[in-house]
Amino acid sequence: MGAAVVGRDGVVDQVRRFLTEGRPVLLEGPAGIGKTMVHRALLDAAARDGWLLLCCAPTETERALPFAALADVLAPLADRMGELSPPQRAALTGVLLTGDVTEPIDERAVGAATRALLEAAAADPARPRVLVAVDDAPWLDPPSERALRFALRRVVPRVAVLVTARADRPREAPAPLGLDHGATGGSLERMALGPLGVGALHHVLRAETGRVLPRPLLVRVAEESGGNPLLAIELARAVLRLPQLPAPGADLPAAPSLRQLVADRLATLPPPTRHAIRLAALSGVPTLAGLARAGVDAADLDAAEEAGLVAVTGEQVAFVHPVYAAALRAEVPPGVRRRLHRLLADTAQDPDERARQLARCVDAPDAAAAAEIAAAAARQRARGAPEIAAGLYDTAARLTPPDHADAHARWRLAAAQCRYDSGDYPAARAAAELAVQELTGPARGEALLVRAVIAFSADEPPETIVGYAERALAAAPEGSTLAGRIHAHLGMIRDAPDPARRHAERAVALLAGSPADRAEHAAALFLLLFNEVRAGLPARTELLEQGLAEEGEEPSWLAGNVPAIWWRALDDHDRSRERLHRMLERAAARGDEPYQHELLCHLGETELLAGRWADAAAHLAAARELGEQYGADAAGVEWLEGMLLAYRGRLDAATRIAEAGLRKAAETDDPWRRRIHAQLAGYAALTGGRLAEAARHYGVLAATVDEMGLVEPIAQRFEPDWLEACVGAGDLATAEAVLERLAVRHRRLPRPWTTLGLARSRVLLAGARGRDPSDALAELAAARAAVPAGVLPLDRARCLLVAGVAHRRVRRRREAREALSAAAAEFDALGAAALAARARAEAERTGGRVAPRQLTGTELEVARLAAAGRTNRIIADTLFISPKTVEANLARVYRKLGVTSRAELGAAMARGAGDG
Structure with missing residues (x-):
């Protein structure tokens, strides 16, 4: 779905389902909420599904043109007019202006002709459905409205109907075209489009203005626009016209059109009413009691309520739209405004409201006012604002x-x-x-x-x-806890392990025993473990346990993610995942979006290694959106998204990301960026069969790691892939050196990935040297048995692939077919398309058939319905599964049957039926 309907995917899917079921749909909402964009998205989707579209979008000026809208609706059916009776044909000739009109148009005949054409279209087997769609139905010219009203109540549900209408209280307004009465009344679905959330508005505003607003400012724009996209765009443009962005707490500028609207309404109000709504606009949460303490009579608000500026419900006074309050504040002169804030401060009972008003009216040093305001700030901070x-x-x-x-x-x-x-x-x-x-x-x-x-x-x-x-x-001060905290931060900031380790040691010593700094002391312990291991020292896991015991309920942001990184490095993905989710929940509760971004990236990386790629994609998408909203460097997200693309076989896209990252690394001389994108470039080249190129990229990665003094690059595991690239490129001397490098890492810190990687590498090297691979294959089988089945599924499947090729080369065809068939099945389960294709190609070289080409029961049912022309949504509803499950099953069906389109799928299914 395009940016224009971002945030409305659920509505679009729901409306499509209703229309498919033959239920008329009325989309309602205030001006600017996005009804027309959703309407267009639905028409595009219906067109893709082959529906016949009969549409009109009347405007206010066209309301005076008889039959203008009906002519638009019936134009695609003009070639069927010959099927009508003479009176009906004569009536529609005048409507469609397809011939000379000499007699007045008979409206009853027009209605009957409209019905007849719709019924004929609905009976046409060439089209799956017919959709009559009217955007902004209240502007229909009366004759068109009467003809459509007559016809639609007689052709629903054989004809689908989609109508949009502007309404501030949609449930209380009658439905256009009489859809809420008669035959259509019982099946009508009335759907009110609500406001867009902050994330969706971020995409809309970026597309419309070409700028990304800082997250706090974006939140304010969303609040003051009430989530209305049109108002948000207008407000954002007014903000971007300012010489500098508004400071937190400062009023946002009202758009010129809104200022004029409010000014026009204010001009008609009596002075007491203008004073009353000014006070309401300057109040945090205006109430009748609060305004009464400021001298406002409730009757003074009546004129403002009649003018549509405010609504009084019980004790609450609310502006009909938040931008009205902003426009009102903008027109109050500064001197008057300070006096009104002082009045509100002196009469406020809530301490936060009093502090807010004091902040706007006190302009000279005042210790008591400053203390009140600071106390309110602390409360707001604790509430996540x-x-x-x-x-x-x-x-x-x-x-x-x-x-x-x-x-x-x-x-x-x-x-x-x-x-x-x-x-x-x-x-x-x-x-x-x-x-x-x-x-x-x-x-x-x-x-x-x-x-x-x-x-x-x-x-x-x-x-x-x-x-x-x-x-x-x-x-x-030397030896102070402040110095200890700074040392702890330097232990995180310094990328080279030796200086980082020394800072962490000093932080541990200076923060020990300080009750106020327990979380920082725990962070320093984590950093000491982390940097000692990176420097090549033995892992003192007691530091981790001590830190976990000390940190309490709220881990320090400074290194709270280090335990999760450590457990991920050990392939303990469950434990890593649990901690990251717990920390993410706390960061969300605090409103700490930068930390949420970091934790989402770590979750994405964890799920990549765990083989849960759909979850990884969701975490990375959320991280990207947050990062765009507050301007974070996207390098980490892009690298992980690139790795996911490469794992799934989309190698061209992954290579483009890697090349862009490497160019940026060269421009900025950033070793971290060089490391991660060299790894991505190497894996994409290796999977794509460009082995010498892959070996070159991995060589750059290793050289960068060594230059930084990273004896143990905990987060990067690349030696098995580097060795595979070297073997494929014929560089066996480098391959031997890489094997020794990997063996050293394994001896220093044995992990499941090093266990599998070593065994896989020894099989590859034995084959390249022409040696009998039996011992290496036995070691590989033992390594796979030692690593639990749910751990590192991609690595385990790659071990099977290597084993199958090794068996084939020594003519053990049965063992080769079994290993390669199993590898293809495991790659399929993951969604690793390129490796699955390679496993099948290797299996075909053994002369046998690959069992994973057979379809499961669900895959077979999905394939049959898809081959019959059903849409994913209809398949999902028929089989009681989700559309995403349909997509996943279709992807597997395509791979197993070797097809790339629904047309090829239909032919393959037909062949299968012919073969019995």
């Missing part, structure tokens, strides 16, 4: 008198941290740099540490990140 808290902390810092330096520093730092937590990195960077300029002593060290963390998360150059952290360390 860091962007709101940031603005309040900034105001508290600005209002703090000079003799309250500690409070000023604390609140300035909190403002920068909250902006970081909200994912607005540019604003966080500016706030941290302001704190660095204003603060002195240890507080300046804290500010520099925050600035280093922002630089790390925003993917600034490594020397910049380390520079800020080292300046922070210089500003911290």
Whole structure:
């Protein structure tokens, strides 16, 4: 589905199902909510399915043109007019303007002719369905409306009907064309299009404006537009016309059309009403009681309610649309506005509302006001609203008198941290740099540490990140817990394992025994384990256990994911997955979207290795969307998406990602980016049979790892693939060296992947050297038996592939066929199309048949329905399975039968039926 209907996939699928069942559908909603876009998407889908489309989209100006809409609807049936009776044909001649009209048009004959043409079209076996679709039905000209009303109630459900209508309260308005009465009333499906969520609006605004709004600003645009795409686009354009983006807490600009609309309505209101709704617009959550304390009589709101600006329900006063309140605030003069905020502050009973109003009316240093505002900021931060808290902390810092330096520093730092937590990195960077300029002593060290963390998360150059952290360390008192925390951060920031290990050791020593820093001490223990292993030292897993015991309920963001990375490195995917999901839930509860992005990437990588590729794809899609919204570097997501594409056999797309990543790595001299994209490029080339190219990429990866001092690159497992590429390219000397390198890694830290990789590599090398592979094959069989069946399914299947080829080369045809058939089946189960094809090709070279070509029961039923021309949705409904299950079964059917289209599938099924 295109960007125009993003966020509406569920609605489109549901409407398509109703239309297929013959149930008329009425799509309703306010102007700009996206009815027409959904309508067009449904027409496109129906056209792809071969439906006959009879459509019209009347406009206000066409309402005065008799039969204009009906002519559009019936135009595709004009060639069937000869089938009508003479009176009906004469009536439609005037409607379609296909001949001379000498007599007045008989509307009853037009209705009967419309019905007759629709019935004839519905009976045509060449079309699966006929769809009458009217977009914006209230603008139908009256004669067209009467003719369609007459015909449709007589042809439904043989003819599908789709109508859209603008309605603010769709359930209370009568349905157009009388669809809610008579024969169609009982089957009519009325569907109200609701507001779009933040994620969907992100895609809409990016497509319409060409810009990506920072996540906190995007959330505000979504709130103030009420999720209406048209209003959101207008509001976003008004924001982007500003010289700089609005600060958190500042009003967003109202679009010119909305300002004029509100101004026109205000001009008709009496002065007390204008004063009342100004106060309501400036209030956080306006109520009658709160406005009464500010001197507003409830009767003063009546005129505003009649003008359609506000709605009063019980005690609540709500603007009919959030943008009305924003437009009202924009027209209040600054002096008047401060006085109104002061009035609301003095009469507010809720402490948060009082603090919010104080923040807008106090403009001189005031210690008491600053403390109230900071307390409200802390509450907002605890509730998961860091962007709101940031603005309040900034105001508290600005209002703090000079003799309250500690409070000023604390609140300035909190403002920068909250902006970081909200994912607005540019604003966080500016706030941290302001704190660095204003603060002195240890507080300046804290500010520099925050600035280093922002630089790390925003993917600034490594020397910049380390520079800020080292300046922070210089500003911290020697031997302090602040110094310990900075050392812990340097243990994460430094990529080279030896300096990172030394920083982690110092952090462990300085943070030990500090109750306030238990989570950071646990993080330092994790980092010490991690970097000792990366430096080639034995794994002290007691550090991990001690850290897990100390961290408490809330792991530190600093290295809380290290245990999950460690367990993933050991192929303990269940344990890694459980921790990552638990941390993701907590990050979501806090509203910490940058950390959610990081955790989703780790989950994607975990599920890739675990063979759960659909789950991996879902996590990576969510990570990409979050990253786009707050401007994260997409390198990690792109690498993992590229690996998923390569695993699934889409090698061209994977290669394009790898090449772009390697170019970027060369431009920025980024070793991490070079490592990950060299691995992707190597795997894509290896799977595609470009063996010398694959060996070259893996050589670059190994050289980069060695230059960095990474004795054990925990997250990267590439030696078995490098060896396979070298063997295929005929470079056996390098292959022998790679085998020894892999053996050293296995001796240092045995893992399932090293067990399988070593055994697979020895079979390959034995075959390349012309030696008897029997011993190596026995070792391979033992390795597969030692690794549980659910662990590393791709690696296990590749072991079978290598074993099958080795058996074939020494003419053990039965063993070869069995291994290769099993490999093809396991690749099929994973969705590894390229490797499955290779396994079948190798099996065919043995002269035998490959059992996995046989279809399962479900696959056979799906294939029969697809060959008969049924859509995926109809197949899903017929077999009581989901459309995604249909797609997965069809993909397997295509692979097993060696076909690429439904036409070829039909022929293959016909041959199968002929063969009995």
